[in-house]
Amino acid sequence: MKKRNFILLCVLGFSLAMLIASCSFKPDNLIAIGSKNSTEQLVLGELLAQHIEANTNLKVARKLNLGDTFVAHNALTNGEIDAYVEYTGTAFTAILKNEPINNPQEVYQLTKQKYEQKFSLEVMPPLGFNNTFAIVIRGEDARKLQVQTISQVAPKTPLWRAGFADEFLERKDGFPGLAETYNLRFAEPPKAMDLKLIYPALKDKQVDLVAGNSTDGQIGRFDLAVLKDDRLFFPPYQAVPIVRQQTLEKHPELREVLEQLSGKISAQEMQRLNFQVEAKERDVQQVVQQFLQSKGLIKK
Structure with a gap:
């Protein structure tokens, strides 16, 4: 009886292992494209996905809107995704800690x-x-105060309120370094805000200065x-x-296809897409x- 139960448990264990393996199986021609959680990142993730689908035999799983820089980077290094679009300054300072x-x-x-x-x-x-950080104020304030630079605004910030995304508040190339460089002081500690809410908050005068892109x-x-x-x-x-x-070793055609996108998007074009x-x-x-x-990269 004990022997029969043991055999039954072995069979059940093997079946369960095979079931798990089949559920986690990834087809050879499937790659995953990710993105961070901003409009631009969704656009760029979709751009990679469509371009790959149109110019290779690969299938693309879209894993967009993953989260901030560190979430997307971790997803890439642990194999959850195969590629995403990053920014050199972000990689250099936030990830590599330079x-x-x-x-x-x-x-x-x-x-x-x-x-x-x-x-x-x-x-x-x-x-x-080049999508640099942008320190942004209301247009009406810029015209009224006749300011065009961060240095010109710095003496006025003790009476202002600021709103920044969590990531910007923590990064070396974010608020700590910016405040030191320009001697920025605000009426109260900057508000931590979702990136999607900073511009409406600025427009509605909940804050007076924000960091966008x-x-x-x-x-x-x-x-x-x-x-x-x-x-x-910056x-x-x-x-x-x-x-x-x-992924590139497994799918060498991917390198040529991605290189086709080099230099194809200007800052003005990216702003229009957003x-x-x-x-x-x-x-x-x-x-x-x-x-x-419009760029001739996929057929109409």
């Missing part, structure tokens, strides 16, 4: 080298635009003003696809499809 530097080519090369050595990740050529579509929509980083605090943030080397999704509330897939068609 002090910010301003030379775009140096930041790119150092990031590429370290990502390969530390994480077995390939940093692909830049997509063509230079390609955000809502800057023009809400009549906002981007202040010039006149002390060159490093370059070139948008680059980052891919697992293991605007179409945010302000016009158009479908991300449709916006991306039309853009890729």
Whole structure:
């Protein structure tokens, strides 16, 4: 009786193991594309996915809107996704923990080298635009005070309130370094806000200064003003696809296809894409499809 029960348990255990293995099986021609949790990241994730689908025999699983930089990076290193778009300055400072530097080519090369050595990740050529952090105030305030730079605004900030995303509050290339560089002091500690809420909060005068991104579509929509980083605090943030080397070895055609996107998106084009999704509330897939068609990267 004991022997029969033992055999039965072995059979059940084997069946369960086979069931788990079949559920977690990933087809050879399937790759996963991820993104962080912003409009631009959703657009860029969809752009990679559509371009790969149109120009290879690979199937793409979309794992978009994962979270912040660290969530997306961890998903890439642990194999949950095969690729996503990152920004060189973010990779260099937030992930690699370096002090910010301003030379775009140096930041790119150092990031590429370290990502390969530390994480077995390939940093692909830049997509063509630099999405730097943008310190933003209301357009009406910029005109009234006749200010264009962060230095000009700094003496006025003790009477102002600021709103920043959690990540910006913690990063070396974020608020701590910015405040030290420009001697920024506010009426109260900056509010930690969801990135999607900062522009409505600025427009509605809940805060007076925020940190966004230079390609955000809502800057023009809400009549906002981007202040010039006149002390060159922020490093370059070139948008680059980052891919697992293991994935590139398995699917070598992926390298050529992703390299086709190099230099194809200007900052103005990226801002327009974001605007179409945010302000016009158009479908991300449709916006991306039309853009890729306009560039001759996929067929109409």
